[in-house]
Amino acid sequence: MWKLTERLEATSDATAVDSVTLPFELRMRGRLKATSDGGREIGIFLDRGPVLRDGALLRAETGEIVAVRAAxxxxxxxxxxxxxxxxxxxxxxxxxxxxxxxxxxxxxxxxxxxxxxxxxxxxxxxxxxxxxxxxxxxxxxxxxxxxxxxxxxxxxxxxxxxEHSHGHSHDHPHDPVHGQGQRHAQVYDFQHHLSHRDSLKHEH
Missing domain, CATH: 3.30.70.790 (UreE, C-terminal domain)
Known part of the structure; x- marks a missing residue:
């Protein structure tokens, strides 16, 4: 079994000797076992990172290079x-x-x-x-x-x-007003702290 452990740069001029075709759900995973398009057993053992894109190149521990294809x-x-x-x-x-x-x-x-x-x-x-x-x-x-x-x-x-994507599925839009409210509250707390500090100075 080829153990694919290294992602190659997109600009790499390396030539793949085989390919593996995977659906998007599996290309999101960093570790899995599969059968290459050439019939060879492979194992993908990658650190957590970006989704495997169509055309990505992976290098095995023994040097072989395998291309990823979107199913x-x-x-x-x-x-x-x-x-x-x-x-x-x-x-x-x-x-x-x-x-x-x-x-x-x-x-x-x-x-x-x-x-x-x-x-x-x-x-x-x-x-x-x-x-x-x-x-x-x-x-x-x-x-x-x-x-x-x-x-x-x-x-x-x-x-x-x-193409364009978003990370996960929700059924509600962004709420920019909520974020603005938090910033306003932080500003108010800071100003209140300064006023309280100044009042203490005058008392002394």
């Missing part, structure tokens, strides 16, 4: 016009903190996510056309993910598109 899996692709309509769709789906892949071409834009009846109903209300199918799901890790920049993914028709 076809059930997804929903919501198609809409490029521009404001797609931006609105991304905004409302993004507020749900779900994994999203986003792309487009000259004919329109698309947003891809795992099947979810709530998200599907929301996308339909926003005017998107929905397609249930199987395709690679490789959402972008996010702006703050370690060691990863912008990635590319396959569009509905096999073309490339940009």
């Amino acid at each position: 076809d899996e059930p997804v929903v692709t919501a198609t809409t016009a490029v521009g404001l309509a797609q931006a609105r769709l991304c905004y409302h789906l993004g507020n749900r903190h779900v994994q999203l892949a986003i792309g487009g071409n000259g004919e329109g834009g698309w947003v891809r996510f795992p099947p979810d009846h709530v998200l599907e109903a929301l996308a339909a209300r926003l005017g998107a056309t929905l397609e249930h199918h199987r395709a690679p799901f490789d959402p972008e890790p996010g702006a703050y993910a370690e060691g990863h920049g912008h990635s590319h993914g396959s569009g509905p028709g096999g073309g490339e598109g940009h």
Whole structure:
């Protein structure tokens, strides 16, 4: 069994001798056993880190290099016009903190996510056309993910598109007012402390 223990840089010019095709759920894990596309038993033993992207290269303890491929899996692709309509769709789906892949071409834009009846109903209300199918799901890790920049993914028709994602699933939007309230409270407490300190000085 090849033990894959090292992530190679995205700019590496190393050549893979085999590949392993995994769904997104397994590519989020740092440790697992699988069978490569060439039929070899492999074990992935990585430190906790970024999700394995489609095209990532891993090196075995014995030097062999294996490429990671995103498997076809059930997804929903919501198609809409490029521009404001797609931006609105991304905004409302993004507020749900779900994994999203986003792309487009000259004919329109698309947003891809795992099947979810709530998200599907929301996308339909926003005017998107929905397609249930199987395709690679490789959402972008996010702006703050370690060691990863912008990635590319396959569009509905096999073309490339940009992607975007959020970490976990919630059914409520951000609450910026709450955060502002905390900052205001901190400012008030600090000012109150200064006033109390000054009053003590005058008493003495």
